[in-house]
Amino acid sequence: MRAASTFFYRRPYWYLALLLLPPLLWFGTVYLGSLFALLWQSFYRIDDFTAQIVREPTLETYKQLVTQPANVDIVVRTLVMALAVTAACAVIALPIATYMARYARGRVKALFYVGVMLPMWTSYLVKVYAWRLLLAKEGIIAWVFAKLGLMGVLDSILAAPGIGGPSLSSSYLGMFLVFVYMWLPFMILPMAAALERVPGSLIQASADLGARPSQTFRNVVLPLAVPGIAAGSVFTFSLTLGDFIIPSVVGAPGYFIGMMVYVQQGTAGNVPLAAAFSVVPIVLIFVYLSIAKRFGAFDAL
Amino acid sequence: MRYRPDKASWTTRIGAFAGLAFMHIPVLVIILYAFTTEDRTYQFPPPGLTLHWFGVAFQRADIWQSMSLSLAIASCATVFALILGTLAAFALARARFPAKDALTVLFVLPIALPGIITGIALLAAMKLGGVDPSFWTIVAGHTTFCIVIVYNNVIARLRRLPPSWVEASMDLGADGLQTFRYVLLPQVATAFLAGGMLAFALSFDEVIVTVFTAGNERTLPIWFLNELFRPRNRAVTNVVAVIVIAVTLVPILLAYYFTRPDDEHETAR
Amino acid sequence: MTAAIEFRGVSRVFGDVRAVDDVSFSVEAGEFFAMLGPSGSGKTTCLRLVAGFDLPGSGQVLLDGADVSAVPPFERNVNTVFQDYALFPHMTVLENVAYGPRVRGVSSPERSRRAREMLELVQLASQAERRPAQLSGGQRQRVALARALINQPRVLLLDEPLGALDLKLREEMQIELKSLQRRLGITFVYVTHDQGEALSMADRVAVFNQGRIEQLAAPRELYARPETAFVARFVGSANVANAELATKIAGSAAQPFAIRAENIAVLSESAPLAAGSVTAPGAVVAVQFHGAASRWQVKLDAGEVWSALVTEEDARALSGFAVGTRVRLAWPHAAAVPLSSASSGS
Numbered sequence: 001m002r003a004a005s006t007f008f009y010r011r012p013y014w015y016l017a018l019l020l021l022p023p024l025l026w027f028g029t030v031y032l033g034s035l036f037a038l039l040w041q042s043f044y045r046i047d048d049f050t051a052q053i054v055r056e057p058t059l060e061t062y063k064q065l066v067t068q069p070a071n072v073d074i075v076v077r078t079l080v081m082a083l084a085v086t087a088a089c090a091v092i093a094l095p096i097a098t099y100m101a102r103y104a105r106g107r108v109k110a111l112f113y114v115g116v117m118l119p120m121w122t123s124y125l126v127k128v129y130a131w132r133l134l135l136a137k138e139g140i141i142a143w144v145f146a147k148l149g150l151m152g153v154l155d156s157i158l159a160a161p162g163i164g165g166p167s168l169s170s171s172y173l174g175m176f177l178v179f180v181y182m183w184l185p186f187m188i189l190p191m192a193a194a195l196e197r198v199p200g201s202l203i204q205a206s207a208d209l210g211a212r213p214s215q216t217f218r219n220v221v222l223p224l225a226v227p228g229i230a231a232g233s234v235f236t237f238s239l240t241l242g243d244f245i246i247p248s249v250v251g252a253p254g255y256f257i258g259m260m261v262y263v264q265q266g267t268a269g270n271v272p273l274a275a276a277f278s279v280v281p282i283v284l285i286f287v288y289l290s291i292a293k294r295f296g297a298f299d300a301l
Numbered sequence: 302m303r304y305r306p307d308k309a310s311w312t313t314r315i316g317a318f319a320g321l322a323f324m325h326i327p328v329l330v331i332i333l334y335a336f337t338t339e340d341r342t343y344q345f346p347p348p349g350l351t352l353h354w355f356g357v358a359f360q361r362a363d364i365w366q367s368m369s370l371s372l373a374i375a376s377c378a379t380v381f382a383l384i385l386g387t388l389a390a391f392a393l394a395r396a397r398f399p400a401k402d403a404l405t406v407l408f409v410l411p412i413a414l415p416g417i418i419t420g421i422a423l424l425a426a427m428k429l430g431g432v433d434p435s436f437w438t439i440v441a442g443h444t445t446f447c448i449v450i451v452y453n454n455v456i457a458r459l460r461r462l463p464p465s466w467v468e469a470s471m472d473l474g475a476d477g478l479q480t481f482r483y484v485l486l487p488q489v490a491t492a493f494l495a496g497g498m499l500a501f502a503l504s505f506d507e508v509i510v511t512v513f514t515a516g517n518e519r520t521l522p523i524w525f526l527n528e529l530f531r532p533r534n535r536a537v538t539n540v541v542a543v544i545v546i547a548v549t550l551v552p553i554l555l556a557y558y559f560t561r562p563d564d565e566h567e568t569a570r
Numbered sequence: 571m572t573a574a575i576e577f578r579g580v581s582r583v584f585g586d587v588r589a590v591d592d593v594s595f596s597v598e599a600g601e602f603f604a605m606l607g608p609s610g611s612g613k614t615t616c617l618r619l620v621a622g623f624d625l626p627g628s629g630q631v632l633l634d635g636a637d638v639s640a641v642p643p644f645e646r647n648v649n650t651v652f653q654d655y656a657l658f659p660h661m662t663v664l665e666n667v668a669y670g671p672r673v674r675g676v677s678s679p680e681r682s683r684r685a686r687e688m689l690e691l692v693q694l695a696s697q698a699e700r701r702p703a704q705l706s707g708g709q710r711q712r713v714a715l716a717r718a719l720i721n722q723p724r725v726l727l728l729d730e731p732l733g734a735l736d737l738k739l740r741e742e743m744q745i746e747l748k749s750l751q752r753r754l755g756i757t758f759v760y761v762t763h764d765q766g767e768a769l770s771m772a773d774r775v776a777v778f779n780q781g782r783i784e785q786l787a788a789p790r791e792l793y794a795r796p797e798t799a800f801v802a803r804f805v806g807s808a809n810v811a812n813a814e815l816a817t818k819i820a821g822s823a824a825q826p827f828a829i830r831a832e833n834i835a836v837l838s839e840s841a842p843l844a845a846g847s848v849t850a851p852g853a854v855v856a857v858q859f860h861g862a863a864s865r866w867q868v869k870l871d872a873g874e875v876w877s878a879l880v881t882e883e884d885a886r887a888l889s890g891f892a893v894g895t896r897v898r899l900a901w902p903h904a905a906a907v908p909l910s911s912a913s914s915g916s
Contacts, residue, residue: 001478002476004476004477004478005476005642006476006641006642008477010625010640010642013398016398019389019392020389020393020404022385022388023385023386023392023448024389026385026444026445027445027448030423030426030444031410031411031419033426034419034423034426037422037429038418038422038425038426040429041425041429092320094316095313095314095316095320096316096320099313099314099318103314104317112317112321114557116321117553117557118325119324119328121549123506123522123542124506124508125506125522125529125545126328126546127327127328129525129529129538130327130328132529133330133331134326143346181323181324181327184324213310241415242416242417243417244509245509245529249530258415261417261421262512265513271428275421275425278418278421285414285415289413463654463656465652465653468643468650468656469650469652469656470669471643472622472643472644472648472718473644473669473717473718473721474644474670474673474674475669476642476673483658483672484658488660
């Protein structure tokens, strides 16, 4: 063994290669290979008559993607929802993350951390299912509204175009609520981590120079928390963009990208179109990542 | 208002606790519903409470089958992920070579890109290669993102180790393997286990990638998904939900326990 | 007799930084050798080259006459006391100290016995079962020492080991380390940026600057006869005159020189000069009281601010000399040390 150690001492790169080989091999073939296969397939097209995949490279499918208004609608709809969810998560997460990072001590702090981690790691499907129950016509939310005599309010919200629907459990508003709930922990944790890194001395310096607490928060703490917000937003954005289960379960009639991909590759057998559709989130996410990187998200991940 | 820099304002405090409560309500509701007597709708408040549905659920063969399949897949994926993820973490913890940044991004991709992308990519590859979906294709998909979990946990721990420890060990006469055994392993063990627990929980719960890589196999999440779209017995579904919560809760809490009270082992400058 | 350590034309480059630039020197067996210099001067890199944590880009490192470039740290008969002590927190003090024998296959009872012996040597036998986290800084340092010495290395390397201790403790440890070295007879190589430490403990000191050794000599020699402006300024503070300044003070074509503050006397403008002294006029800028002596800062007419160390006794003759008073600095011609290259500033 000492001989082997001596051997690698002189050739550190060999040791590195040895360690990296298995995982890299796996990633290379299984993951990257698959992504490549996906990209490859998006350049094929489906023959309208035979419904078979024609295996010759073409931009036909992409053209379909960007020219048909229905498809464009899908992309826009998904994008809008992703951005709205991100914004809402950021706003809601702020008080929680601030309190957790800067004011909670000892037991309370541990309580908060566990309290955020638990829902995050609870089964995704169970959570979606739970919201189904909550939003159902005879479910808890409707019951609360009825008890408070606010059924009229609920009905008018549901009647509103764009966000409403026949019931909470099949409306954009309902979908929005579920998305926000699901990704909230992903926004809270990076935010809290970034806020915690703000040295107390900065706060004191700001107060010493005459700033009121709200001013200190706005001018000193918040800008320093931006990397955390950016990091969290990467999760909320990309998770919303690709999700297909929530729109199906709590959904309004309009399709989302994820659903489109699922449907196209399944029943429609149109794998090229499905592949093309999935390239869209990849591109969008990379764009978002480069923007987020500028805001320092990568240091806060 | 008096200036108390170490106490949060009332709005912040209310927002914080309210937010925290909000995050837990849905799960609590589900647990409540598992005991309801009403089985056709999601009526609230529940008309009565009973343990009847727990009995029914335990007798369903299909549920047991799905559960054992999920457990098997999770176990395999976790083992693979532990090996591959740890190797990658050790390689990249302190290395400095040109491709390092690219590799770091690569090892984060499976989590950064939505599950549906991973899923359909694997499907595309399977179709191209003529591979039929099976138990092992599911495991392959799961292993890929489980590697990321293990990798993140182990590398975070490795990066917190002062490099002088490894040097000190070698200086005192220990070769690579001895240094690993006596110095690195005790420190990394908890992160290793935590990563494994989290990977297990994640795999057990995974549905999106599984949908694409499964043929006729029905893992528990897939069973659940079918129930979501075509509910047959809501009450039993509620019970299964509670079971899933319980099964995934244990590894999560263990992982948390492993990674939190480590401060006493980290210091001693 | 072969040197314990020898460097032959060693260089180590990191990117565009020449951390060690063509360095050659040797350390005698049983010597207390200090490597002194500011941070980034290359002294720590040289230490790591001896230990084996790094390999030279060019040149050779020899231990006991043998080239060790291909020898990993665990095969070298050299041990290190790290700056952050690097004690293993998950082992007790005894287990830490017994680590060296353990990895060499020594049996458990034997290595415990040896470890206890070492702990006796550093007066920490009572702490054997405790964990490093429970010890004070000074105690941890001694554990690190014991852990390194148990392997009976030919050379002990110490990387700024006293940096984290307070002044009193540091001074105590300096005395202990020196006496330990004398007793054991092991070669010590001691890296520090504190010139006081180097001067008080070492048999010979190598002064590093920007990857090169500017001077290697015994402490007294280094102090009395610095060869370059850098050494003159770094080891004890000195006033340095480059060629230009020297000419203004001492006349045409004078060589650059250095003069120690304690060799300069501050005189009033009219006071008589002793024979053979050199003088430079100027005005008082500041007076700093340091107890037994005061440091007077005088701005020379020739341009620079020089300092003179004035004892309390002599200061009585200067009472009433406030800031701005015109004075003359004077020193015996022989006290000025000629420098080889005054242009290389610190």
